[in-house]
Amino acid sequence: MRYNEKELQALSRQPAEMAAELGMRGPKKGSVAKRRLVKLVVNFLFYFRPDEAEPLGALLLERCRVAQEEPGGFSISFVEDLSRKYHFECCSQEQCQEWMEALRRASYEYMRQSLIFYRNEIRKMTGKDPLEQFGISEEARFQLNSLPRDEQTCTGSQLGVLD
Amino acid sequence: MIQGTNTGRAAMKLNERSLAFYATCDAPVDNAGFLHKRGGRGAGSHRRWFVLRGNMLFYFESEASREPLGVILLEGCTVELVDAREEFAFAVRFAGGRSRSYVLAADSQAALEGWVKALSRASFHYLRLVVRELEQQLAAMREGSPANTLSANPNPISNPRPKENGRAVWSALPEQPTAAPKRPPLPPRRRASAPNRPLASFAQLHEHYGREVRALRSQWRGGQAGLAGLEVWHRSSSGGTHTQDQP
Numbered sequence: 001m002r003y004n005e006k007e008l009q010a011l012s013r014q015p016a017e018m019a020a021e022l023g024m025r026g027p028k029k030g031s032v033a034k035r036r037l038v039k040l041v042v043n044f045l046f047y048f049r050p051d052e053a054e055p056l057g058a059l060l061l062e063r064c065r066v067a068q069e070e071p072g073g074f075s076i077s078f079v080e081d082l083s084r085k086y087h088f089e090c091c092s093q094e095q096c097q098e099w100m101e102a103l104r105r106a107s108y109e110y111m112r113q114s115l116i117f118y119r120n121e122i123r124k125m126t127g128k129d130p131l132e133q134f135g136i137s138e139e140a141r142f143q144l145n146s147l148p149r150d151e152q153t154c155t156g157s158q159l160g161v162l163d
Numbered sequence: 164m165i166q167g168t169n170t171g172r173a174a175m176k177l178n179e180r181s182l183a184f185y186a187t188c189d190a191p192v193d194n195a196g197f198l199h200k201r202g203g204r205g206a207g208s209h210r211r212w213f214v215l216r217g218n219m220l221f222y223f224e225s226e227a228s229r230e231p232l233g234v235i236l237l238e239g240c241t242v243e244l245v246d247a248r249e250e251f252a253f254a255v256r257f258a259g260g261r262s263r264s265y266v267l268a269a270d271s272q273a274a275l276e277g278w279v280k281a282l283s284r285a286s287f288h289y290l291r292l293v294v295r296e297l298e299q300q301l302a303a304m305r306e307g308s309p310a311n312t313l314s315a316n317p318n319p320i321s322n323p324r325p326k327e328n329g330r331a332v333w334s335a336l337p338e339q340p341t342a343a344p345k346r347p348p349l350p351p352r353r354r355a356s357a358p359n360r361p362l363a364s365f366a367q368l369h370e371h372y373g374r375e376v377r378a379l380r381s382q383w384r385g386g387q388a389g390l391a392g393l394e395v396w397h398r399s400s401s402g403g404t405h406t407q408d409q410p
Contacts, residue, residue: 001177001179001182001183001230001231001232001233001234002232002233002234003177003233003234003235003236004235004236004257004263005174005175006257006259006262006263007236007238007239007240007257007262008175008177008236009175010239010257010258010259011236011238011239042218042238042287042288042291043217043218043287054175055175056175056176057175057176057177058175058176058177058178059177059178059181060177060178060181060182060185060219062181062185062216062217063181063184063185063188064181078178078180078181078184079184080180080181080184081180107217108217108218108287108290109190109217111287111290111291111294112217112290114294115290115293115294115297118294118297118298118300118301119297121301122297122300122301122304125301125304126304130296130297130300131293134293134296136284136293139284140191140193140194140281141193141281141284145191147190147191
């Protein structure tokens with residue numbers, strides 16, 4: 001699949017939501033954990049060799065599942081094949097927890113659900129649509145029916161984190 | 164699109180299989196349709212099926228294809244009308260030298276406007292900007308509400324992420340607004356745009372959002388766990404030199 005690598009590389013140089021050196025192991029059987037600089041920028045997780053400026057790779061964090069593995073370790077896998085896991089080793093369970101929470105909220109889809117939730121809350125409280133002032137109340141991407149069907153009935157206590 | 168780098172290193176890895184699944188999954192798309200896409204390096208133009216999802220623009224050989232031919236990450240792009248040999252043409256451009264522009268052409272004026280609008284608002288940064296704005300409004304409303312007995316303060320400005328406990332707190336609020344809810348302070352902002360605004364204003368809107376993105380970023384960048392020395396590289400189009408006025 002072709003993609004605009006230059007823009008992706010530029011994105012990897014942007015300020016990160018989270019950045020740390022972690023142990024990382026790919027999904028292939030028998031792969032060895034290596035030290036990687038891992039950076040979360042918008043809905044991408046970039047990983048670098050610790051001394052290099054260009055990323056080795058990136059994971060788009062849509063439709064992913066983030067799970068605790070051993071203490072201090074978590075994994076990222078994707079809905080189409082949850083057994084294929086990228087493993088990460090943190091220096092503490094606290095760091096591990098912080099990363100897992102950040103990664104679960106990193107997707108565009110999660111952010112969209114937040115928007116729809118807040119929009120609804122404000123509408124309930126005030127009777128007015130807060131998106132009207134931006135002129136985007138009709139924007140298709142912000143409508144309730146832009147969510148996958150099973151998340152349209154979610155209450156406010158769950159923002160559809162895939163689990 | 165050439166993927167090799169000057170350094171002779173292997174191209175960056177991307178979880179392409181997951182990308183393909185994301186491109187073709189069941190969830191509603193943000194926009195879809197046929198567009199003519201110019202090949203790189205002056206090669207001919209091909210009609211492709213385009214699917215916009217979030218901040219990623221996928222293109223397929225046909226509507227029935229199960230795997231995309233390619234994807235354009237839209238983060239940091241500007242969308243402009245162009246004066247091209249094709250009718251209903253527009254360009255997706257990126258900052259920085261040697262960045263490629265994507266010249267695309269729709270089949271109709273309506274499709275053109277739909278695409279320009281959708282792509283202009285596709286970035287994650289833009290979405291986050293709107294979410295932060297709503298968080299602030301909600302927080303201001305809660306503080307102003309006399310029936311507010313909740314102690315937790317989500318403090319949205321310094322925390323860029325919606326918090327779990329924040330949500331639980333809000334869902335405990337009464338369904339009806341209280342007797343005289345304090346009007347949330349309106350941000351110093353544009354008035355709502357009319358639905359059939361002339362197309363030239365999209366670039367202005369984008370310029371405006373770009374300024375806000377920069378302002379918000381410097382606001383919250385202090386609380387970020389970013390690496391030292393990183394600069395904001397995103398820019399929106401500066402001035403109206405790229406755009407064309409609609410007749």
